[in-house]
Amino acid sequence: MQEREPEAQRSSAEPPTKDLSQAAAGFLRGLIAADYSRCTIEASAVDLRQFLEFLRSRQIERIDTVERTDVSEFAAALADPDGYLAGPSAGAPEGQSQPRRPRPYARSTISRKLSVVRSFLRFCEENGLAGIDPSVGVGSPRLPRRLPQVLSQEQIALLLEQIDRTKPLDMRDRALFELIYSCGLRCQEALDLELRDINFDSCEIRAKGKGRKERVVPVGELALDAMERYLREGRPRLVKKGMEQDHVFLSRTGRPLSASDVRRRLAGYLVGAGAPAGTSPHTLRHSFATHLLEGGADLRTIQELLGHSSLRTTQVYAHVSAAHLRKTYRRAHPRA
Template identity: 50%
Template sequence: MDEAIDLFARYLRIERNSSALTVKSYTDDLRSLCEFFEEYQGQLYPPAEVTTQLLRTYVTFLHECQYARSTVARRLACLRSFFAFCVREGLCDTNPAKALRTPRAGRKLPHFLTTEQVGQLLDAPSANTPDGLRDRAILETTYSAGLRVSELVSLNVSNWDRDADVLRVLGKGRKERVAPIGSYAARALDRYLEVREPAASLPPAEQDALFLNRFGKRLSDRSVRRMLDKYLLQTGLNQLTSPHTLRHSFATHLLDGGADLRSVQELLGHKSLTTTQIYTHVSTRRLRETYELAHPHAAGNRRAAS
């Protein structure tokens, strides 16, 4: 099984051009299956000996451990892909994961900030220190372009077209898109670049990294999370807020402002419109809340109910 997992990881990297994070996620899920076999079945099966019944036992185990339905669904998708690869490579005759039912995942509405809360957060970093200027540029850019944190930290100075105020962003599946940024983000980037100092010891390609840590090297996504936590504490905003919350807020505010769904899909770099449609539920919920607060009959109904 270990050899088959290594071959599958190589296939993902070379043929599917999957990101390092995707490869790690798939291999971690498959190692979890191996650990289950060794711990609860007493042996590690080769792909040809894994049956649908064995996989059903594994899925039951996941449910008993109270894994989220989304996690179970992700692991099932991984198993289907892995065993389909094994069939293709002649490591097994049939795909035992094909018959497994994926649990229906309840969709959670994404957490977002109001425009006032976003403004409060963006104003939190100091405008008088290099770190403050960098942090403000990070927050402004993330919100203005609706970036994933992985996209943010992989940005280079050369990815920013100052004349057009757009960023060339490398998204999921190494798909590139053009992301416009607003005047506030452009100004924040300009001010940050005046104090940005890459480490002289780095090769030229790494010196081009846009956002740097205190050693002059490319900032990590974990560092962005820690930076955000500091400003959440400072402003008293919801501690559940993450860098991805700014992306959710970006999409929600665009739809609230009248942007069409297809445009938001393009700006977010979503492959499927279905993924983007979750934000229409957020906007509809807010519309309903506004209606119930403002409409006299809705308010009257609520008072009568209480």
């Protein structure tokens, strides 16, 4: 699925500088000012640092000297199985080289990195740091069309109903996974929820999606029941004295729950549900959309509920639903 490129705000507070590091710092400050999520900002910083290290390896220190060939050869270097690792990994000091990569980056990863580079160079053009954006005309690798993995309605029921609701962490997990499936939330959208975002009277939540775009999503009765029980009985036992939190979902230590915690907890429930390998929290979101489509919902409605900016992104679920129908037909029809 095509992701929205991060767009930094045009800077007018500081005089423009054409030094690579300072231009990159200005771009990242723009992302922060535009209220992008911490994960987006950190990932963009890593990808951008990698691009700058590649440019420095070519003795390029000013953004206005970057050419289209530099961008296209950066893309080629990422895809080169024998070649050069274009820069440091997350957490590595800037300027420190890394060993050769044993294999090339996946095409989806290359596309993401080029998306950040394009957004950065467009920011530089708009702020007068460079001439014509040198990334114009540099294509991304063609991605294979993969249908998202979904669970059947029976598998969803098994997954959710097996979660015991006598302990605080179990009540939290049941409420979290019920909510993701009921509302089609991204995992991070659920983790970013604050108490004020839940409206039990109108049976709705306010979710903050990519680019911090807000949308209001209805919540089903079973998810509301699980949420009410968690907030009444489970969450108060997770809140630690002197560590009051506005986030809905808390860890054992009373801090906001992390995505890695969610993946780990979900993995513990998958065996009992007979779920296939590779099932993730995002699978619940895919299942939400597919089950809605199979139930008669139109793509435009599903697009709004998922928070997709483009209907093309949502249309993949039409293919999933058709594939599901063919599979069901072959399994059930006596002469299929």
